[in-house]
Amino acid sequence: QTSFLSLMHQFIQFKMILEIIPNVTYYKKPVFIHQGHMQWLWDVDGRRYLDLFAGVATVSVGHCHPKVTAAAEKQLRKLWHTTNIYVYSPLHEYVDKLAATLPEPLKVIYLTNSGSEANDLAMLMARLHTGNFDIITLRGSYHGGSPQTMGLTSNSAYKYPIAIGLGCHNTMCPDVFAGPWGGSHCRDSPIQTIRNCSCPQGLCMANDKYIGQLKEVFATSVPSRIAAFFGEPIMGVGGAVQYPKNFLKDTYKLVRERGGVCIADEVQTGFGRTGSHFWGFQGHDIMPDIVTMAKGIANGFPMGAVVTTHEIAASFGRGVHFNTFGGNPVACAIASSVLDTMKEDGTQQISHEMGTYLLMGLSKIRDKYEIIGDVRGKGLQIGVEMVKDKASREPLPPAAMSEIFEDTKDMGVLIGKGGVYGQTFRIKPPMCITKDDADFFLAVFNQALNNYMEAHH
Numbered sequence: 001q002t003s004f005l006s007l008m009h010q011f012i013q014f015k016m017i018l019e020i021i022p023n024v025t026y027y028k029k030p031v032f033i034h035q036g037h038m039q040w041l042w043d044v045d046g047r048r049y050l051d052l053f054a055g056v057a058t059v060s061v062g063h064c065h066p067k068v069t070a071a072a073e074k075q076l077r078k079l080w081h082t083t084n085i086y087v088y089s090p091l092h093e094y095v096d097k098l099a100a101t102l103p104e105p106l107k108v109i110y111l112t113n114s115g116s117e118a119n120d121l122a123m124l125m126a127r128l129h130t131g132n133f134d135i136i137t138l139r140g141s142y143h144g145g146s147p148q149t150m151g152l153t154s155n156s157a158y159k160y161p162i163a164i165g166l167g168c169h170n171t172m173c174p175d176v177f178a179g180p181w182g183g184s185h186c187r188d189s190p191i192q193t194i195r196n197c198s199c200p201q202g203l204c205m206a207n208d209k210y211i212g213q214l215k216e217v218f219a220t221s222v223p224s225r226i227a228a229f230f231g232e233p234i235m236g237v238g239g240a241v242q243y244p245k246n247f248l249k250d251t252y253k254l255v256r257e258r259g260g261v262c263i264a265d266e267v268q269t270g271f272g273r274t275g276s277h278f279w280g281f282q283g284h285d286i287m288p289d290i291v292t293m294a295k296g297i298a299n300g301f302p303m304g305a306v307v308t309t310h311e312i313a314a315s316f317g318r319g320v321h322f323n324t325f326g327g328n329p330v331a332c333a334i335a336s337s338v339l340d341t342m343k344e345d346g347t348q349q350i351s352h353e354m355g356t357y358l359l360m361g362l363s364k365i366r367d368k369y370e371i372i373g374d375v376r377g378k379g380l381q382i383g384v385e386m387v388k389d390k391a392s393r394e395p396l397p398p399a400a401m402s403e404i405f406e407d408t409k410d411m412g413v414l415i416g417k418g419g420v421y422g423q424t425f426r427i428k429p430p431m432c433i434t435k436d437d438a439d440f441f442l443a444v445f446n447q448a449l450n451n452y453m454e455a456h457h
């Protein structure tokens with residue numbers, strides 16, 4: 001079977017992949033995946049990869065996790081679909097379980113099929129509830145690719161020259177490594193950046209400076225009343241950027257003073273990915289008005305959700321909101337099993353322990369190589385920012401990034417890339433990895449850096 005697939009692979013790969021489905025491929029030669037199990041993927045030639053990207057932080061408990069697969073199979077034999085104009089037990093069991101993971105007053109749930117759809121819905125809710133239009137996001141963030149959410153997204157790679165983003169504004173991303181302010185003690189991470197804090201000793205001004213930028217957006221770009229602020233607890237596509245302590249807390253206060261609601265985009269950071277908390281926002285001492293989620297919610301099965309308060313739901317409930325596949329019985333059975341499995345497998349604890357272990361290991365590697373500027377993150381949401389040299393902190397150019405990336409893949413590990421300039425390696429594996437996997441990756445990554453340095457310096 002493998003050799004047949006292998007032949008097929010040789011025959012169609014460029015024709016089909018590049019002409020028929022012109023999708024994104026990170027690699028020079030597309031990796032043709034055949035099968036997955038937990039933290040492992042196999043290609044059509046039978047090569048095994050340690051998957052440290054998890055389909056962009058999506059496979060939460062492991063590829064084809066046996067318990068989740070069994071739950072899916074059971075539901076597939078019983079009921080595939082009705083619409084949610086009826087009641088059916090997988091839906092009702094699931095929303096009960098999901099609501100229990102969130103604090104009061106976040107108790108009303110709308111199910112969608114993707115993160116973009118969830119963020120679209122959240123934008124609409126915020127605008128209807130507040131009667132205001134303008135929305136603020138962080139520069140460098142990604143919140144979706146639909147025409148509405150493309151306006152929230154602040155990364156030109158994902159923008160098209162169409163009339164998008166009416167009423168969407170960006171404030172400076174409070175990036176304490178690449179930004180003008182902040183440094184070693186600004187953020188909440190098991191490890192610190194090597195950049196010394198640029199603030200006077202004992203007096204961290206970074207947060208005030210970045211909040212000052214937000215105030216400038218209020219003064220220059222938006223009317224006095226706004227609809228919402230959208231922010232991820234730790235930036236995902238933007239490169240695992242962590243903000244100074246209190247940045248989100250202070251932002252929420254200012255946004256609410258201007259009539260806006262606060263939206264936490266937990267598409268990547270939810271479901272235990274940050275390790276210390278089940279929801280990323282809980283690590284910031286804040287309470288959002290709306291939380292959006294997708295990716296890890298159903299371990300890779302298409303699903304998303306918006307969770308909000310009864311008050312906001314009441315403003316939204318004046319119209320009819322309908323979504324054919326939202327709350328699909330199979331998706332609900334899978335998502336329900338994901339929550340059970342997370343408890344049984346101790347997924348959040350693994351994320352916390354393995355995340356901290358990887359961050360410690362990566363920070364040692366960072367200290368060895370001039371081209372690693374920063375290692376950051378929490379739990380299994382990790383970023384390694386690559387630079388030309390530590391002093392300039394200029395992004396490592398794409399060709400160099402690609403060389404290290406390809407080499408890492410050739411040695412059997414899949415990681416991701418991100419950041420506005422594609423300068424950050426992203427590590428966000430299925431949350432079932434072991435210490436052996438972490439050690440294997442650290443050895444492979446160290447070797448890839450070594451190979452690059454020997455070839456170019």
Ligand code: PMP
Binds near residue numbers: 056115116144145236
């Ligand atoms: N928000 C965040 C933070 C994301 O990372 C993504 C996807 N990368 C989205 C929203 C959009 O999700 P989807 O691709 O499921 O539409």
